[in-house]
Amino acid sequence: MEVKVIGFWGAYPEKNEATSCYLLKRGDYQLVIDLGSGALSRLQNYINLKDLDAVVLSHFHNDHIADVGSLQYACLVEEQLKQRSNKLPIYSHQKDPQAFQQLTHQATVGRAYQANGSQTIGPFNFTFLATKHPKHCYAMRIELDGLTVVYTADTSYFEELDTFSKGADLLIAETSFYKGMNGKSAGHMTSEEVGRLATKAGVKELxxxxxxxxxxxxxxxxEAAEHFTGKIELAHEGLTWARKD
Ligand SMILES: [Zn+2]
Ligand SMILES: [Zn+2]
Incomplete structure (x- = not known):
């Protein structure tokens, strides 16, 4: 099981970089979680798009979905070139029906995930948790072979995140604000809240x-390290966490 950062910015990508996007792999199976602005281009530093098996979206803010339309065109071109035989599944919640409908296109198909439930996507077991954010958004707990990765997606801090993240081998936590700032009103977390969350959940790496x-x-x-003594990394393109299958 491997996780790689493709894009890590909130809001918009800085020069030659991307907003939210994470590549999740096991063996030949590979999916991306979120596909923000710039992500489709940066992703091709690591994989051929025709080898992408699925996309899983946390919510419909542009910094998480901006490149979905372009990916749909890429899949259509691949289909026409006979490089892709199946329609690419794009998973999301169905709370924004209009946005959900647009996930189905000529060479892609929208698939609803079980909000606040579990389901299998490829080899992975996904569990979703509704977060506290201006748009409907879901955190993800991904389990495989006794390993657990948790992605908070976009959210302000709330207590259920502690149990949802419990014992994760890796916690990927949105950190939109510095200590002492008010993340709550915008639906985001501070470095301090993220550090405390990692400790309360007893995660191995943050x-x-x-x-x-x-x-x-x-x-x-x-600031996060004031509250969490485990390993902490700042996300950057190519940052990789890998454990044996
Ligand atoms: Zn965002
Ligand atoms: Zn958002």
Whole structure:
């Protein structure tokens, strides 16, 4: 099981980079979680698009879905070139019906995931949890072979995240704000809240992601480390977590 950061910015991508996107692999099976602005281009540094097996979306904010339309065109071209035989499944919740409908296109098919439930996607077992965010959004707990990765998606801190993230081998946590700022009103977390969450959940490793376009990101790291003594990384393209299947 392998997780790789493709895009890590909140809001918009900085030069030559991307907003939210994470590549999840096991053997030949590979999917991406979220597909933000710039992600489709950066993703091709690591895989051929024709080998992508699925997309799983947390919510319909542009910094998580901006490149979905372009991916649909890519799949259509692959289909016409006979490089893709199946329609690419794009999973999301169905709470925004209009947005959900658009996931089905000529060479892609929208699939609803079980909000607040579990389901298998490829070899992975996904569990979803509704977060606290201005748009309907779902955190994901991904389990395989006794390993657990949790992605908070976009959210302000709320207590259920502690149990949802319990014992994760890797916690990928949105860290949109610095210590002392008010994340709650915007539906985001601070470095301090993320550090506390990692400790309460007893996770092994913590990645800070969905990073802000201001301040010094190293400060996010040291603020989170005041509350979590395990390994912490700032997300950047290519950052990889891998464990044996
Ligand atoms: Zn976002
Ligand atoms: Zn959002």
């Amino acid at each position: 990645w800070l992601t969905h990073l802000p376009h201001f301040g010094d990101h190293q400060q996010l790291l040291s």
